[in-house]
Amino acid sequence: MQAAPATSPGDEIPRKPARKKLSKLERTRILQDWAFILPQLTIFVVLTIVPFFVAIPILFTDMSQFNDPQINPVGFRNFTAIFTDPSVQRDYFPALRRTLVFVALNYATVYIFGLSLALMMYEVGFRGGFFTVVYLPLMISGLATGYMAVMLFSRETGTANLLLMELGVIKKGFDIYSPEGTAFILPLLVGWRYAGFNMAIFLSGLMAIPEETIEAAIVDGASYWQRLTRVYFPQMWPSFILATTMCLIGSFAVFDELVAMGALYVNPEAKLLSILFFTYGFQVERLALGMTLAVETFLPLVFIGVALQRLQRRLQY
Amino acid sequence: MASSSLLAKLPNTKEPMLTIARRKQLLKVFVTAVMIIYSVFTLFPFYALLVRSFVSTKDSTELHLWIPKADEVSMDAEVGNLAVFYDLDLRDMKEALGIPQSEFIMARTSLREVSEQFDIPEEKIKDFFAGFYTYNGWNTLLTGDLYGTSFWGALGRTLLVTVISLAFLTVLSIFTGYGLAGLRRRDQMAVYNIYLLQMVIPAMLILLPQYQVLQWIMGLFPNYDVKGFTRWGLQLLAIILINVKGTALSTMIFTSAIGAIPKDLEDSALIDGATRLQYIRHVLLPLLKVPIISLIVIQMPLIYNQFLEPYVYLDPANSTLLPFTQSAVGQFSTNYQVIYSAIFASIIPLAVLYLIFRRFFVEGVMAGAVKG
Numbered sequence: 025m026q027a028a029p030a031t032s033p034g035d036e037i038p039r040k041p042a043r044k045k046l047s048k049l050e051r052t053r054i055l056q057d058w059a060f061i062l063p064q065l066t067i068f069v070v071l072t073i074v075p076f077f078v079a080i081p082i083l084f085t086d087m088s089q090f091n092d093p094q095i096n097p098v099g100f101r102n103f104t105a106i107f108t109d110p111s112v113q114r115d116y117f118p119a120l121r122r123t124l125v126f127v128a129l130n131y132a133t134v135y136i137f138g139l140s141l142a143l144m145m146y147e148v149g150f151r152g153g154f155f156t157v158v159y160l161p162l163m164i165s166g167l168a169t170g171y172m173a174v175m176l177f178s179r180e181t182g183t184a185n186l187l188l189m190e191l192g193v194i195k196k197g198f199d200i201y202s203p204e205g206t207a208f209i210l211p212l213l214v215g216w217r218y219a220g221f222n223m224a225i226f227l228s229g230l231m232a233i234p235e236e237t238i239e240a241a242i243v244d245g246a247s248y249w250q251r252l253t254r255v256y257f258p259q260m261w262p263s264f265i266l267a268t269t270m271c272l273i274g275s276f277a278v279f280d281e282l283v284a285m286g287a288l289y290v291n292p293e294a295k296l297l298s299i300l301f302f303t304y305g306f307q308v309e310r311l312a313l314g315m316t317l318a319v320e321t322f323l324p325l326v327f328i329g330v331a332l333q334r335l336q337r338r339l340q341y
Numbered sequence: 342m343a344s345s346s347l348l349a350k351l352p353n354t355k356e357p358m359l360t361i362a363r364r365k366q367l368l369k370v371f372v373t374a375v376m377i378i379y380s381v382f383t384l385f386p387f388y389a390l391l392v393r394s395f396v397s398t399k400d401s402t403e404l405h406l407w408i409p410k411a412d413e414v415s416m417d418a419e420v421g422n423l424a425v426f427y428d429l430d431l432r433d434m435k436e437a438l439g440i441p442q443s444e445f446i447m448a449r450t451s452l453r454e455v456s457e458q459f460d461i462p463e464e465k466i467k468d469f470f471a472g473f474y475t476y477n478g479w480n481t482l483l484t485g486d487l488y489g490t491s492f493w494g495a496l497g498r499t500l501l502v503t504v505i506s507l508a509f510l511t512v513l514s515i516f517t518g519y520g521l522a523g524l525r526r527r528d529q530m531a532v533y534n535i536y537l538l539q540m541v542i543p544a545m546l547i548l549l550p551q552y553q554v555l556q557w558i559m560g561l562f563p564n565y566d567v568k569g570f571t572r573w574g575l576q577l578l579a580i581i582l583i584n585v586k587g588t589a590l591s592t593m594i595f596t597s598a599i600g601a602i603p604k605d606l607e608d609s610a611l612i613d614g615a616t617r618l619q620y621i622r623h624v625l626l627p628l629l630k631v632p633i634i635s636l637i638v639i640q641m642p643l644i645y646n647q648f649l650e651p652y653v654y655l656d657p658a659n660s661t662l663l664p665f666t667q668s669a670v671g672q673f674s675t676n677y678q679v680i681y682s683a684i685f686a687s688i689i690p691l692a693v694l695y696l697i698f699r700r701f702f703v704e705g706v707m708a709g710a711v712k713g
Binding site for chain 1: 368369372373375376379380382383384386387389390392393401402403404405406513514516517519520521526528529532535536537538539540541542543544545546547548549550551552553554555556558582583585586587617642645646648649652653663666667677680681684687688691692695696699700702703706707709710711
């Protein structure tokens, strides 16, 4: 009995050297660190991570609403529904098509508005006043953006329509409730709203470029286009990736603007995927199915997002 | 693009120094022009919205570029139409004109008939309806009640949620950043990576299960099912919890800002007998002005303009500004003037704050954008 305690710590030292090295001071420090981390982390985990695990068992049932009295297991039926169930296919695939069109067009506005404004601002020096104006739309809500779209581009009453017709630019007004109208006007307004945000991302990327490389290029007689593609862009990769991540995640989750454009009731052309999941969960009693579709659609996105984040960090350091 | 091809040709001229100066001048003119055009493009929707909030629905098929002088109400207008399309409050009208509330006015009755029937001079009716079409939207919005709450109540709740959320988010994020500062240990790195996930998880993906989790938590409290103070307080608390849970941005900002502060500062404070909380309060806080401003100016619009969560979690009688606006749309679906007034009203508070503190916004956003 007396020998045992003498030998066992001796055995442990080579096995767990790291643990042994922690002094009492360090251990208190770690505990204190955790006391600072825990309050927010608890809320974060309960509201962001736990929901994933809560959702998993529901995905395999026919739960129809949040207080469904009778829940039956259905195996993988929810997962295969997009391939087998015509009623789901009728809802899902048009919504997917509209979402993809929106994401593509919205991604274009990141460059059309954000990047070109940032490049301009960089050439003439930072202009606080112009920045203030461009960033102003970010103060308004997605809902307001959607109603502004309706106000500007309603077929009969849209202010922009009436103005453009008065100026003779167009003969017939755009119609926000038509398929093409919704597809093009929505990204235009969303791009308008986020222009300042994207400009800030690209501008900070541009400002991080060492001045010497640009001066060297100018002295060597590089044209603006050459400077752009050989000097600016290669050094701005972290900004491009950040803007891509934000735009990708943001445009798949676009919701408020669509509600304002009548997606929940009158305008089926504005029914994108997020509206579909919302309706399944809260309106038509297909909760489990809606959750499954959301997971099937968004989980790949989360992985892409994580990959992009890693890439960005590797390029930054 | 036009300028880049133009500039590409210029270096071939003979005096390089002069051309560089001229190029810069040309570029400045071009860029200034584009900036002015883009500013107009940015500001026009705001101006148009303001004008439209004064344009009555019946005039909306004409182009209005400034606030119009609307017609007087015609004496042939029928009371029912005014009530349906312009949300005329019949109780108010009866009171103002001295008609007893018990009198029933048929929907097809015209204003002239009202004047004859109750022996009221037409002038008095015209006085009551002065500016009726022009200010109809704002009048209806600011004086009306909707599903048990007024515009002012909704605005108050929005401001309450925004202020509390921002305060707690800042404090909790500073704690997190302090606990993670330096990212020296494996556990710190793990926590940091968990927060980074927030950036790539769309709100829509976790909305449904998150709703279930929060319903379950709030259901633990007695009285949650009863309409009243407890229920509404809990609902607002749910929104606040969602807002303060911390984001990738908040964690990144404070972790790197606190990590950049020399460790000696902390050591000397602790040796002098300060606790770590005192160190945060008296040493760290004054040094963190820039990141705090950065966090607030980026998060404030997001929290103030939150729609999805309040729309889902709050009772209509307890709603914040944007769900209130949305239910106004359902209620006044034929009266677009009210809807535009409501939208413009919801923009004003934050826009004014932004214009007053624009310097902080610009600096904070640029500092935040550098962090990614």
